[in-house]
Amino acid sequence: MYVCLCKGITDKQIVQAVENGAASVRELRKQFGLGNQCGKCTCMARGVLNEALQSTASCQKSSGKPEIFIPSSTPSVSPSYFTLPSN
Numbered sequence: 001m002y003v004c005l006c007k008g009i010t011d012k013q014i015v016q017a018v019e020n021g022a023a024s025v026r027e028l029r030k031q032f033g034l035g036n037q038c039g040k041c042t043c044m045a046r047g048v049l050n051e052a053l054q055s056t057a058s059c060q061k062s063s064g065k066p067e068i069f070i071p072s073s074t075p076s077v078s079p080s081y082f083t084l085p086s087n
């Protein structure tokens with residue numbers, strides 16, 4: 001699922017960034033440029049980030065072995081979330 005349409009950033013890229021050590025929206029912004037244009041993605045990116053952080057933490061606590069992250073849910077996007085301005 002695309003989180004940032006302006007930069008073409010997906011939830012999978014955010015999860016992978018968390019697995020590689022990203023822990024804040026600021027780090028995602030630095031790494032991907034996420035939120036630097038229209039900024040509409042910041043809230044959703046924070047939700048995906050937090051879910052990935054919780055999942056990563058629970059994986060590390062449970063067994064110490066790496067596990068595959070499968071999000072239990074994804075934030076919903078209303079159809080009007082990304083509306084293009086009409087001319």
Ligand code: FES
Binds near residue numbers: 003006034037
């Ligand atoms: S959707 Fe991410 S900056 Fe516009």
